[in-house]
Amino acid sequence: MALRHAVLAALLVGDGGDGGDSGGRGEYSGYQLAKAFDIGVANFWHALPQQLYAELAKLEQEGLVAGRQVIQETRPNKRLFRVTDAGLAELDAFAAASSKPSFIRDDLLVKVQAADSVDTGPVIEQLEERASVAEAKIQLFGKVLGKMRGELDEEEFLRRGERVGPYLTCLRGLALEQENREWSMRVAAVLRERRAAHVER
Amino acid sequence: MALRHAVLAALLVGDGGDGGDSGGRGEYSGYQLAKAFDIGVANFWHALPQQLYAELAKLEQEGLVAGRQVIQETRPNKRLFRVTDAGLAELDAFAAASSKPSFIRDDLLVKVQAADSVDTGPVIEQLEERASVAEAKIQLFGKVLGKMRGELDEEEFLRRGERVGPYLTCLRGLALEQENREWSMRVAAVLRERRAAHVER
DNA sequence: GGGATCATGTAACGCGTTACATGATTCT
DNA sequence: AGAATCATGTAACGCGTTACATGATCCC
Known part of the structure; x- marks a missing residue:
């Protein structure tokens, strides 16, 4: 159960590319997050888009992230997520707990x-x-x-x-x-x- | 379904430390294999002992490895496994097929x-x-x-x-x-x- | 017109992890 | 006396992967 922390850490990084600084904490859609997991985040975590959508839904239920609907006309609507204070607290606790040894499969x-x-x-x-x-x-x-x-x-x-x-x-x-x-x-x-x-x- | 190939590759390496060259292909018990996965094999694959015991059983059923019982007096009995010709063929096919990109979790x-x-x-x-x-x-x-x-x-x-x-x-x-x-x-x-x-x- | 991009999921299945179970021998 | 080593598993649960599903724009 550590994908959640990878997601939280990735969300924190910042704006999903729409320009417009959203004030320290970032906002990502599931789609944008999946891209991030394909590029930078792939250095330390790997996950498929379906997993991310599912994880975001779970995190939202638990109040660790908050989503807001963005209606678009030329594009399908999307939901942007940001980390809540509870999410930050969760990350902080995770950072203080001991790590499992990293693992590789190749x-x-x-x-x-x-x-x-x-x-x-x-x-x-x-x-x-x-x-x-x-x-x-x-x-x-x-x-x-x-x-x-x-x-x-x-x-x-x-x-x-x-x-x-x-x-x-x-x-x-x-x-x-x-x-x-x-x-x-x-x-x-x-x-x-x-x-x-x-x-x- | 690639743990099987990691197991086959690890088994090939050679004798489980008992001395006595067993002629090119190695023999390992589940216990010894688990140790190998903790040290050298851990560079490219990670698996827990339970998984290895289960995988060896499956591989044996499919004829990709062959096990033989070794009765010991001062120690619990053990089963040593070696890769069969069918196992080698399976590995060869695996080596020729395209690889998934490696992944890390840390x-x-x-x-x-x-x-x-x-x-x-x-x-x-x-x-x-x-x-x-x-x-x-x-x-x-x-x-x-x-x-x-x-x-x-x-x-x-x-x-x-x-x-x-x-x-x-x-x-x-x-x-x-x-x-x-x-x-x-x-x-x-x-x-x-x-x-x-x-x-x- | 066809392929890539944007956008979000559901469902089934199997692999992987966690917890549990046992028990003798050797080393400190 | 207690810890580590040798030795092999079972069972439950949840995470991860594969396959499927949809549909509108944008770019070549």
Whole structure:
């Protein structure tokens, strides 16, 4: 039961892109939240849109978020959610409680683990694909970080910027993707060379 | 339904520590497998012992692994499992199929994301704890890698070693934990400084 | 005209987590 | 004497995934 906290933390970050600062706490629709979970939040949590809609409904029932209807003419209507005081209190309690160890699940690593017993051809392709996806994310995160820190340099921003949480988690995501790219390329090269050596015999 | 593949890949690695090479494919008891999932395999998959016992039973029913009873006198009896040819075929098909993108879930990152809205005291403590756990893993992985490559240096081993899969995934784990340590220490320092600056006012 | 984007869900099923259950031996 | 290790599960519940459902605008 920790998706709720990921949702609360993501909601806090701020405006869903409509411009217009809503005063510290952000407002997101389910749809916008799902997008956030696809990009930045994906660095530390993964969830499908259906889950988010369901979770938002539950959080609203419990009073941890408040939704308001926004009628649109050219677009379907939507509901925007913001974190309530009770939601903040819940997050605070969560932050103080001990964390479960993080966990990872990665199909591609399972395949590499078994690389000595399976055909490595498709695995090499997937590693190269992974490297290029990582590269794209690196580019993206670079831009996102630049936008967040504005005109300050990183050190300055982290000392005096007013909202550093998302910046810090994004830094982690950046480092992760860089490692991802390096490792994928390295492993692809190793497996390619071993394939070549194998054919020679 | 991919835990099965993680289990198969983990079983392949080799002997469960009893000494005595069992000829290429390894043998593990559920208990030993659970330990492996706690250490090395935890780099790319996470599962609880109960899940492993259940999964082994299912895999056996489907003929992907074969179990044999080992009667012990001073210890409770145990069942050792090895991957069958059908199991290998299943793994091979898995390796060739496209991977789902990897995913992470990390409570601590959720807390850092919310760092601007919650009390950072406990979060800083948890970051420091995380850094020291990462340090311990770094030490451990260093030793494990050294053991696997024996007297060869890394480049040599990766070219000519006979089993490199587990080595490569362990390298990923090592890099991950190094990043983990660096990032945790950095973030703890940033949040500590901001706390201090906050108190001064 | 076709595909992407905006927008929100329902329903079924299965996997994963939490809690419980047992019991002998070895180490501190 | 108490804690840790070895060893294997069962049962209940809830979360997460897959598949399905709808429908209007915007862009190429």
